[in-house]
Amino acid sequence: MTDISFEAETSAKAADSGANASARFRERMASAGTRSGVVDTERVNYLATKVVKGLNDIIISDRVSYEEYNALKAWLIRVGEDGEWPLFLDVWLEHSVEEVANEHREGSKGTIEGPYYIDGSPELPWNGTIPMRDDEPGTPLEFAGQVRAVDGTPLSGAKVELWHADDLGFYSQFAPGLPEWNLRGSWTANEDGRFEIHTLRPAPYQIPTDGACGQLIEAAGWHAWRPAHLHFKVSAPGYELITTQLYFPGDPHNDDDIATAVKPELMLDPHSAPDGEGVVVNYDFVLDPEG
Ligand code: DHB
Ligand code: FE
Numbered sequence: 001m002t003d004i005s006f007e008a009e010t011s012a013k014a015a016d017s018g019a020n021a022s023a024r025f026r027e028r029m030a031s032a033g034t035r036s037g038v039v040d041t042e043r044v045n046y047l048a049t050k051v052v053k054g055l056n057d058i059i060i061s062d063r064v065s066y067e068e069y070n071a072l073k074a075w076l077i078r079v080g081e082d083g084e085w086p087l088f089l090d091v092w093l094e095h096s097v098e099e100v101a102n103e104h105r106e107g108s109k110g111t112i113e114g115p116y117y118i119d120g121s122p123e124l125p126w127n128g129t130i131p132m133r134d135d136e137p138g139t140p141l142e143f144a145g146q147v148r149a150v151d152g153t154p155l156s157g158a159k160v161e162l163w164h165a166d167d168l169g170f171y172s173q174f175a176p177g178l179p180e181w182n183l184r185g186s187w188t189a190n191e192d193g194r195f196e197i198h199t200l201r202p203a204p205y206q207i208p209t210d211g212a213c214g215q216l217i218e219a220a221g222w223h224a225w226r227p228a229h230l231h232f233k234v235s236a237p238g239y240e241l242i243t244t245q246l247y248f249p250g251d252p253h254n255d256d257d258i259a260t261a262v263k264p265e266l267m268l269d270p271h272s273a274p275d276g277e278g279v280v281v282n283y284d285f286v287l288d289p290e291g
Contacts, residue, residue, distance in 0.1 A: 016174065016175060016176055017087070017115075017116075017170075017171070017174045017175055017208050018082045018083035018084040018086070018087055018208060018211050018213075019082075019083035020083075020173065020174045021083065021084075021086040021087060021115040021116065021174060022083035022084075022085060022086055023083075024115075024118065024173075024174075025086050025115070028119075075212060075215065075216065078211075078212040078215065079212040079213075081212075082211035082212045082213075083211075084208075084211045084212045084213050086115040087115055087207060087208065087211075087213050088212070088213055090112060090113070090114050090115045090259065091207060091213065091258055091259045092259075094112040094113070094114070094259070094261075095111070095112050095259060095260040095261050098110055098111060098112050098113075098243075098261075102242075104288075105240070105242070105288045106150045106286075106288055107149075107150045107240075107242065107285075107286035107287050107288045108234070108242050108244060108265075108284075108285045108286045108287070109244060109263050109265040109266055110242050110243050110244045111243075111244050111245045111261040111262075111263060111266060112243075112245070112259060112261045113231070113233075113243045114231065114245075114259070114261075115174075116163065116171040116173075116174055116231070117163060117231065117233070117243075118163070118173055118184065121161060121163065121181055121184040121185050121186050122181050122184070122185055122186065123185075123186050123188065124185045124186060124187050124188075125187070125188065126187060126188060126189055126190040126194060126195050126196065127187075127190075127195070127196040127198075128185065128187055128197070128198070129198040129199070130162065130183055130184070130185040130197065130198065130199040130200075131179065131181045131182060131183070131184065131185060132182060132183060132199075132200065133178075133179060133182060136166065136167075136182075136183075136200060137166070137167040137200075138166070138167045138200030138201055138202070138203070139200060139201040139278045139279060140198070140199075140200060140201075140273070140277055140278030140279070141197075141198075141199050141200055141201040141270075141278055141279050141280075141281065142196065142197070142198055142273060142278070142279070142280045142281070143162075143196070143197040143198075143199065143230070143280075143281050143282075143283065144194070144195065144196045144197070144280070144281075144282050145194070145195060145282055145283045145284045145285065146189070146192065146193045146194045146195075146284045146285075147160065147189050147193045147194075147195070147234055147236060147284070147285045147286075147287065148193055148284060148285070148286050148287070149239065149286070149287055149289065150286055150287070150288055150289070154192050154193030154194075155189060155193045155236040155239065155287065156189065156190070156191045156192065156193055157188055157189060157236065158188075158189040158193055158195075158234065158235065158236035158239075158285075158287070159186055159187070159188060159189075159233075159234070159235050159236065160186070160187040160188075160189065160195050160197070160232065160233075160234050160285070161184075161185070161186045161187075161232060161233040161234070161235075162184070162185055162186075162187070162197060162199065162230060162231065162232055163183065163184040163231045164183050164199070164202045164229065164230045164231055165183070165202055165203070165205050166178065166182065166183055166200075166202075166203075167200070167202075167203050168203070169203060169204070169205040169206055171183075172184060183199065183200070185197075185199075199230075201228070201248070201270075201278070201279060202228045202229060202230060203228055204225055204226070204227055204228045204251060204252070204253055205225070205226045205227075205228065205229065206224045206225055206226070207224045207225075207226065207258060207259075208224075209224050217258075222258070223256070223258065224258060225252075225253040225256075225257075225258060226253060226257050226258055226259055226261070227247050227248070227251035227252075227253040227254045227257055227262060228247065228248050228251050229245045229246065229247050229261075230245060230246045231243075231244075231245050232244050232245065232246065232285070234285040234287065235287070236287055238289060238290055239287035239288065239289055239290060240287060240288045240289070240290055242285065242287060242288075244266065244285075245261060245266060246266050246267075246268050246283060247262055247266055247267050247268065248267075248268055248270060249267055249268070249269070249270075254267070268281045268283060269281065269282070
């Protein structure tokens with residue numbers, strides 16, 4: 001493959017991600033039925049009034065021109081056309097929603113889910129290997145740990161779901177050409193609440209740059225990078241599910257994540273594997289009881 005066709009292929013993949021993320025989100029909201037996405041009139045009135053007033057205040061105080069207003073209008077239209085509302089919202093707003101949602105927790109820290117979670121990934125034994133291609137590029141990563149309650153009880157049978165991007169930064173089911181469940185799996189912790197995940201170390205990740213979000217990033221002189229990360233959902237009956245991500249020390253984007261989703265508690269401490277093949281790391285998840 002020449003460099004040129006490689007570039008064409010990778011940017012075509014990026015363009016698909018937004019549309020897929022929108023479609024997936026719609027499906028999830030539909031299957032959640034009336035429980036999801038309905039906010040009562042009083043609250044909509046309160047919040048929508050506040051948002052509109054906030055924007056009007058900015059227009060007045062920052063002397064926003066018709067040129068700037070029309071640039072915004074054109075950009076908002078493009079966000080919809082490119083299917084990039086999930087990307088935009090999850091990069092620039094979700095971290096605050098997560099902060100509010102999880103501030104009561106005593107157990108593990110959460111962070112944003114992002115646009116690329118898919119429910120129902122293949123079930124694996126407590127020490128299973130994540131689904132991947134025969135020639136999947138990347139450094140082997142052995143990720144071991146225990147799921148416990150805040151009182152220290154090991155949570156036998158806890159579920160640990162992991163999803164992450166491949167070595168080029170693509171998520172299966174959002175970029176074309178990848179096996180359906182590539183780099184996605186669900187582990188069931190053993191009787192001691194322990195799990196041992198065999199996967200690959202993810203690479204730093206750029207949010208798609210060829211759509212509306214990329215246009216904003218370029219126009220504002222920002223960058224599109226997230227540090228390399230592993231996404232998790234960890235759950236057990238009777239405990240609050242936690243959605244989180246874990247990061248690798250030394251990544252140049254740990255301090256300027258475009259999605260503002262890095263926290264000190266979410267930093268891993270990886271070591272070289274004893275056999276010299278890849279890296280090993282330990283991380284325990286602590287769940288808060290429900291209710
Ligand atoms: C986005 C992508 C991610 O992988 C992530 O973790 C958060 C946000 C995005 O493209 O919006
Ligand atoms: Fe991600």
